Amino acid sequence: MSIISDDVKAALLEVNRTQDPAGLLILCVWRRYFSPISDIPGPFAASFTRLWHVKRILNENQNLDLISLHDKHGYFVRIAPNEVSVSHPSAVRKILAAPLHKGSWYKVIAFPDGRFANPMSETDPAIKNELSRHLAPAYTSPNLLRSEPNITQTLSLLFSWLDKHSTSGAPIDLDKFFTFATSDVIGEVLFSKQFGFLQTGTDIDSTIANAHPQAAYVSIAGFFRWFHVLFLSSLLITWLGVTPWGHLINTAMAAIKKRQLNPDARSCDALAHWLRMLEQHKQDGGKMQEHKVHSAAFNAVAAGNETVAAALQAFVYYMIRHPDAWRRAREEIDAAGLAGEVSYADGMKLSFLQACIKEALRIFGPASMGLPRVVPKGGLTIGDRTLPEGTTVSVNIWMVHYSKEIWGEDAREYNPDRWFREGAAGLEKYFIPWGMGYASCPGQNIAKIELSKICVTLVKDYEFKQVDPKQEWTWKANFTVTPENWPCFVKKRVVE
Secondary structure, X not given: OXXXXXXXXXXXXXXXXXXXXXXXXXXXXXXXXXXXXXXXXXXXXXXXXXXXXXXXXXXXXXXXXHHHHHHHHOOEEEEEOOEEEEOXXXXXXXXXXXXXXXXXXXXXXXXXXXXXXXXXXOOOHHXXXXXXXXXXXXXXXXXXXXXXXXXXXXXXXXXXXXXXXXXXXXXXXXXXXXXXXXXXXXXXXXXXXOOOHHHHOOOHHHHHHHHHHHHHHHHHHOOOHHHHHHXXXXXXXXXXXXXXXXXXXXXXXXXXXXXXXXXXXXXXXXXXHHHHHHHHHHHHOOOOXXXXXXXXXXXXXXXXXXXXXXXXXXXXXXXXXXXXXXXXXXXXXXXXXXXXXXXXXXXXXXXXXXXXXXHHHHHOOOEOOEEEEEOOOOOEEEOOEXXXXXXXXXXXXXXXXXXXXXXXXXXXOOOHHHHHOOOHHHHHHHOOOOOOHHHOOOOHHHHHHHHHHHHHHHHHHEEEEEOOXXXXXXXXXXXXXXXXXXXXXXXXXXXX
16 A cells, blocks of 8 residues: 555646656655565656656657567566556457546547547447447458458459569568558558559659658657647647648548549448447437548548558568478468369368468567556556556556467467367467457458458469578557568469
């Protein structure tokens, strides 16, 4: 129990807001030595300032730093004055799968301002679930698969670019073309309209180039939301149209307006579902508002490209470093008699190839931020530790996926065969590339369709080789993990 009352804490925080040096010193001393979590190990600076964590995000290696800290200190590591990173195996169930409030960091994901709340930005599980009740049905697998012929057509443009590079012998940057493909698939699924990246083979209006620095900004701004709201997320900024993520808003809004004016557009895309839901709410006097639809579209456009593109890159990168896995996956495809365009259903029947995809997602998850939740009234007991009410507790996906206690001594190695070991079914509850529980990624079914269809075709029809086979790729980790700098030669497979 804290020896300082809540009133005193409030007073100290007020002193902090006045920027009084003595008050700041007292606050730092209290955080470091008298906080209810002061005995939890971690970096010294993290005990009294969030800046330690921010620096790791800016260094773009926070995921690996967290793994090292947990290797050193155990299940609990203090990474901010009121945040504890937890790696205990039961954390997935007790933190992520439980209906705990999300940390306030998530509120920054309301674009372009606070009016545009969406299921990801809402921190109250009840409000989030109510929003999802109206929006999530558009993301169900049966609904998405109604668009599969159009997804297949979009992906054919990706494969045509691979064919061109095979013929010319010029290296291809898979990070660029995979992101083009995943972005255009999002446009097709949401709006029945590709964004045009694969058609031109260019980054239109630097949309994708701007995505990474914006993601880095969001990673940090969530901890300093007052700054974000004051300078970049106010009603005035939105009205002026000068937000730094304006290209995302403009891209989505242009597609929405064109889609609304097109009576012949497909009735199975996500926007059609949302607009029908909106119209129904208007007739019934419901609470659904048009800006909720806009927010859902903005969020999907922002989140749906880099994550899946990173997963595709991880699949190719690790598979070409494990040529036996590539060979076995191809033999499985050939034995199934798959040729030409491959359906999602056919791809899901390939057990070894699906294990290769899962292992790529496990060893190189697209998300690197911790997933913060707030300890409820009465505290939260994990292992032999009870964390006090109001503490932020976070679980990092990389940390879970790299746990030797869960996955064995080879946890940090790419090994698709782990999914066929005795007891592998029990590992499923720790496989969380899309998060877990009520706050899991709403677009994960889109990702699974893309990954299966693309990866089957890559193995079936192409060979890849890095320009420099000895060169390890580089990547940046803040909001998502984005690989770069590993150009490849691609060769179309000749089937005799």
